[in-house]
Amino acid sequence: MSVQGLSINLATVRPQFGFAAAVDACLTQGITAIAPWRDQVAAIGLDEAARIIKANAVQVTGYCRGGMFPASDKIGLAAAIDDNKRAIDESAALGADCLVMVVGGLPGTSKDIEAARAMVADGLAAILPYARACKVPLAIEPLHPMYAGDRACVNTLEQALDLCDALGVGIGVAIDVYHTWWDPKIRAQIARAGRNGQILAHHISDWLIPTRDLLLDRGMMGDGVIDLKQIRADIEQAGFHGAQEVEIFSSENWWKRPGEEVIATCIERYRTVC
Amino acid sequence: MSVQGLSINLATVRPQFGFAAAVDACLTQGITAIAPWRDQVAAIGLDEAARIIKANAVQVTGYCRGGMFPASDKIGLAAAIDDNKRAIDESAALGADCLVMVVGGLPGTSKDIEAARAMVADGLAAILPYARACKVPLAIEPLHPMYAGDRACVNTLEQALDLCDALGVGIGVAIDVYHTWWDPKIRAQIARAGRNGQILAHHISDWLIPTRDLLLDRGMMGDGVIDLKQIRADIEQAGFHGAQEVEIFSSENWWKRPGEEVIATCIERYRTVC
Numbered sequence: 001m002s003v004q005g006l007s008i009n010l011a012t013v014r015p016q017f018g019f020a021a022a023v024d025a026c027l028t029q030g031i032t033a034i035a036p037w038r039d040q041v042a043a044i045g046l047d048e049a050a051r052i053i054k055a056n057a058v059q060v061t062g063y064c065r066g067g068m069f070p071a072s073d074k075i076g077l078a079a080a081i082d083d084n085k086r087a088i089d090e091s092a093a094l095g096a097d098c099l100v101m102v103v104g105g106l107p108g109t110s111k112d113i114e115a116a117r118a119m120v121a122d123g124l125a126a127i128l129p130y131a132r133a134c135k136v137p138l139a140i141e142p143l144h145p146m147y148a149g150d151r152a153c154v155n156t157l158e159q160a161l162d163l164c165d166a167l168g169v170g171i172g173v174a175i176d177v178y179h180t181w182w183d184p185k186i187r188a189q190i191a192r193a194g195r196n197g198q199i200l201a202h203h204i205s206d207w208l209i210p211t212r213d214l215l216l217d218r219g220m221m222g223d224g225v226i227d228l229k230q231i232r233a234d235i236e237q238a239g240f241h242g243a244q245e246v247e248i249f250s251s252e253n254w255w256k257r258p259g260e261e262v263i264a265t266c267i268e269r270y271r272t273v274c
Numbered sequence: 275m276s277v278q279g280l281s282i283n284l285a286t287v288r289p290q291f292g293f294a295a296a297v298d299a300c301l302t303q304g305i306t307a308i309a310p311w312r313d314q315v316a317a318i319g320l321d322e323a324a325r326i327i328k329a330n331a332v333q334v335t336g337y338c339r340g341g342m343f344p345a346s347d348k349i350g351l352a353a354a355i356d357d358n359k360r361a362i363d364e365s366a367a368l369g370a371d372c373l374v375m376v377v378g379g380l381p382g383t384s385k386d387i388e389a390a391r392a393m394v395a396d397g398l399a400a401i402l403p404y405a406r407a408c409k410v411p412l413a414i415e416p417l418h419p420m421y422a423g424d425r426a427c428v429n430t431l432e433q434a435l436d437l438c439d440a441l442g443v444g445i446g447v448a449i450d451v452y453h454t455w456w457d458p459k460i461r462a463q464i465a466r467a468g469r470n471g472q473i474l475a476h477h478i479s480d481w482l483i484p485t486r487d488l489l490l491d492r493g494m495m496g497d498g499v500i501d502l503k504q505i506r507a508d509i510e511q512a513g514f515h516g517a518q519e520v521e522i523f524s525s526e527n528w529w530k531r532p533g534e535e536v537i538a539t540c541i542e543r544y545r546t547v548c
Binding site: 106225226 | 380384385386387391418419420422423424427429430433455456457458481483484485488498499500501
């Protein structure tokens with residue numbers, strides 16, 4: 001039986017499966033949409049990954065990930081631009097719906113977050129024409145503020161959309177509930193994004209209380225405090241009806257279980273709490 | 275030698291010192307401003323704490339804490355109001371510059387953060403007349419979004435100031451750099467708060483990379499990535515020239531060192547990086 005509207009970000013089963021095994025495990029349970037990471041694709045080879053996707057008519061709801069623009073010097077900034085262009089090429093080869101942008105944090109020993117944010121804006125502007133030419137939409141993913149220093153200095157949907165508005169066509173947002181659920185402006189900003197056709201992806205998981213690790217303790221949908229149905233309703237109201245993509249980093253729980261069980265649980269929770 | 279402009283929140287030396295010993299340790303090193311917690315005051319008794327403060331001409335830059343309004347039923351909501359009125363009484367007895375409000379998160383098993391936020395607004399409105407009568411300013415402390423579920427559903431300075439504007443005189447904000455440094459709107463919101471005379475306190479510490487615990491791994495000023503001088507400049511530009519209050523929860527580092535060393539380090543860092 002096909003599971004419509006559900007995508008598995010392959011980080012969710014990273015320790016259990018390589019790319020090919022992950023796709024197989026998804027297809028076996030009726031899931032026909034995935035979101036792979038660059039290292040997972042590199043491990044099997046871009047051509048083989050693209051072949052598997054095409055042969056099985058798999059939808060790629062996003063490719064993870066571009067971004068990481070801030071750097072301490074011009075060589076680092078230029079290297080990030082080049083690497084992002086390669087990620088755009090790979091996204092095109094895989095037929096991904098978008099390239100997810102985790103924009104990067106403070107470079108080196110810098111404490112100047114405004115400067116880092118300016119580097120992000122400049123980096124996005126530098127690659128956007130190439131992304132447009134390759135027909136690869138860029139999806140800025142605002143990350144939770146607890147990652148502002150080391151992973152992404154774009155931390156609210158409003159900030160991401162301000163960037164998108166300044167940059168023009170070809171760029172939008174990936175709305176991950178884990179990063180955005182707390183935001184008092186989330187509903188208004190989802191509506192704003194919808195008005196401008198800027199919602200490119202919707203990622204789901206849950207916020208656990210307590211959260212034992214800043215990076216690797218995301219919860220399965222339903223095990224935490226996020227009102228997933230409300231956020232989904234807002235996103236659909238805003239005009240986005242694409243897949244909900246499960247992205248769970250969970251070193252002490254889900255990454256230790258059999259991959260088939262994880263995927264089955266995603267399906268069950270998707271049907272009951274999302 | 276007196277250390278002007280520096281206050282020690284007594285949570286910073288919680289395991290090392292009770293109230294009286296903490297005040298002694300601060301005075302010995304020239305610090306004449308503190309911010310105690312309710313349990314620390316209760317342990318020695320309110321009258322004795324007030325006597326020590328008065329006898330030593332100690333400034334109380336804030337009293338921690340009121341808030342925690344959301345509850346699952348009317349009994350819980352009413353109990354929170356009563357408890358906050360007691361905290362206001364204690365603040366008045368201690369001559370505190372403000373009562374710090376950590377507003378509370380989701381009650382019980384609720385996932386409805388909008389409802390929790392409404393309970394907070396209602397709770398603040400319920401106690402504000404009493405606070406005004408007692409001449410105790412209330413200082414809403416927006417907490418980092420990683421605490422939205424379990425500690426405080428007011429998570430940005432903008433959100434806190436919107437609340438203050440709606441509530442009127444007698445209420446402002448405590449700006450803690452740990453909770454707010456990441457915010458792309460922080461500079462504009464500090465300026466806004468200053469225009470309306472709403473800055474009541476300025477808390478300092480640092481954001482460590484990596485951060486190993488969501489609650490108890492705050493850094494000493496200078497050990498993390500926060501641009502403390504810039505934020506202080508913005509706060510002074512906005513018209514607030516009160517003390518910088520050190521508030522560090524650090525179960526694996528500073529809480530394990532001698533309290534005298536912690537206070538000496540606060541002074542040294544205050545003079546060099548704040």
